[in-house]
Amino acid sequence: MIEAAGLEPGDALASSRELAKRFEVTTPTIREALRRLEATDVIRFRHGSGTYVSGGVNRRLLVNPHVSESRSESVLELLDARIVLEPPVAAAAAAQRTDDDLAALTMSADNALKPQYADERPELHFHVALAGASGNLLLRETVEALLQVRARDQIEIRHRYTDRDRDHADHLRIVEAVRDGDPDAAAALTREHLLAIREALAATLGTEQPR
Amino acid sequence: MIEAAGLEPGDALASSRELAKRFEVTTPTIREALRRLEATDVIRFRHGSGTYVSGGVNRRLLVNPHVSESRSESVLELLDARIVLEPPVAAAAAAQRTDDDLAALTMSADNALKPQYADERPELHFHVALAGASGNLLLRETVEALLQVRARDQIEIRHRYTDRDRDHADHLRIVEAVRDGDPDAAAALTREHLLAIREALAATLGTEQPR
DNA sequence: TCACAATAAGTGACTAAATCACTTATTGAC
DNA sequence: GTCAATAAGTGATTTAGTCACTTATTGTGA
Numbered sequence: 001m002i003e004a005a006g007l008e009p010g011d012a013l014a015s016s017r018e019l020a021k022r023f024e025v026t027t028p029t030i031r032e033a034l035r036r037l038e039a040t041d042v043i044r045f046r047h048g049s050g051t052y053v054s055g056g057v058n059r060r061l062l063v064n065p066h067v068s069e070s071r072s073e074s075v076l077e078l079l080d081a082r083i084v085l086e087p088p089v090a091a092a093a094a095a096q097r098t099d100d101d102l103a104a105l106t107m108s109a110d111n112a113l114k115p116q117y118a119d120e121r122p123e124l125h126f127h128v129a130l131a132g133a134s135g136n137l138l139l140r141e142t143v144e145a146l147l148q149v150r151a152r153d154q155i156e157i158r159h160r161y162t163d164r165d166r167d168h169a170d171h172l173r174i175v176e177a178v179r180d181g182d183p184d185a186a187a188a189l190t191r192e193h194l195l196a197i198r199e200a201l202a203a204t205l206g207t208e209q210p211r
Numbered sequence: 212m213i214e215a216a217g218l219e220p221g222d223a224l225a226s227s228r229e230l231a232k233r234f235e236v237t238t239p240t241i242r243e244a245l246r247r248l249e250a251t252d253v254i255r256f257r258h259g260s261g262t263y264v265s266g267g268v269n270r271r272l273l274v275n276p277h278v279s280e281s282r283s284e285s286v287l288e289l290l291d292a293r294i295v296l297e298p299p300v301a302a303a304a305a306a307q308r309t310d311d312d313l314a315a316l317t318m319s320a321d322n323a324l325k326p327q328y329a330d331e332r333p334e335l336h337f338h339v340a341l342a343g344a345s346g347n348l349l350l351r352e353t354v355e356a357l358l359q360v361r362a363r364d365q366i367e368i369r370h371r372y373t374d375r376d377r378d379h380a381d382h383l384r385i386v387e388a389v390r391d392g393d394p395d396a397a398a399a400l401t402r403e404h405l406l407a408i409r410e411a412l413a414a415t416l417g418t419e420q421p422r
Numbered sequence: 423t424c425a426c427a428a429t430a431a432g433t434g435a436c437t438a439a440a441t442c443a444c445t446t447a448t449t450g451a452c
Numbered sequence: 453g454t455c456a457a458t459a460a461g462t463g464a465t466t467t468a469g470t471c472a473c474t475t476a477t478t479g480t481g482a
Contacts, residue, residue, distance in 0.1 A: 015461075025437085029436060032435095060360055066248055066268075077347055146272075258472070
């Protein structure tokens, strides 16, 4: 029904009672269906206000909200995965980017200095914008999903362990490589950037993880 | 509660009525909660039998089951994403693999000739086993999730357009590179392998997608 | 003894009619 | 014109019960 009506994030759904009538079931049954949609962030409930379409409608990859983030070693696991995956994405961005992509990337690089928005507006996150410049939506979604794994930890990392100015400088250099259409440089700079973060993080955790 | 009890996929949960008593709510409320868990494949209902823990409990990345797979061009989009992401994963596998990883990879390469199991047992899928050999669980989960995007299309591709024998030969050469600890060869072979599939697919679709 | 249909208990699926909790726009007094 | 009271609309939950399905048990007949 959401698709048929062409609803976008932010739009309101009909009320539970109305949906119950329309589908000829009772409200608890409707609510079960809506809860499933809620679990994948397709809709969101606002008590007393209504149910609204959320960002998940056009997100194919997502992070399981029902898996606890207990083991602390997985922060490094995550960085290791990003170190493998993101450099080639950056190379693809350098090879494929449009002028619009470049403009968006530049903007997000500037916004990196005030990262409080990054959690609400994922498209402003530098690494998401970088993946988006590849022109492949699925690549963008993949990076976006990875950044939501252990999101709490990643926010803490950004706020405590990373050097803001160095981060920004790294980003600017990556933007230059993408601007110049230099895939190898973009990949190498992205790898170095992530490796630096990993090293800083590993140092604070006190242990190196060999693999 | 699933975590606390250490339940694994296949284990049964308490009945809805019992859970309702335990959490001091009524059954419709319990069912809403369970429906959310069902949406991310943490549990699964079996009418008349019970509710059982499913594979999603230890899967951080997953594919949104509530997004329709309508646009046909996204099959190529998916292949393009895999061409970017999987070669470096193969390289990581060549660099990090253990003997156990190699054994599992060899086994899955043999099973590729009878791919009917691949849909039920994802760990037997060659590309998943390859990602698993990197030693990084998140990389494995990423590839696993990508392979579930447009899963129906991908099955059809395997059954109709790909050359079984050539596929198997490609896989064996990748295994050799991983065995020999040659990251560059593993990456290059994986890229060629996926490019070949993409070309075959693009030909049947009649159009090349430049980006 | 064995095969197999009937049975009964346990389970999820769903209904019905309410009530409570919260939000929001409207209204009306100051 | 401001702001508190109001009322309507919404989601959240309850209660008590019925229906549908599965599965193990039981008892019958060959």
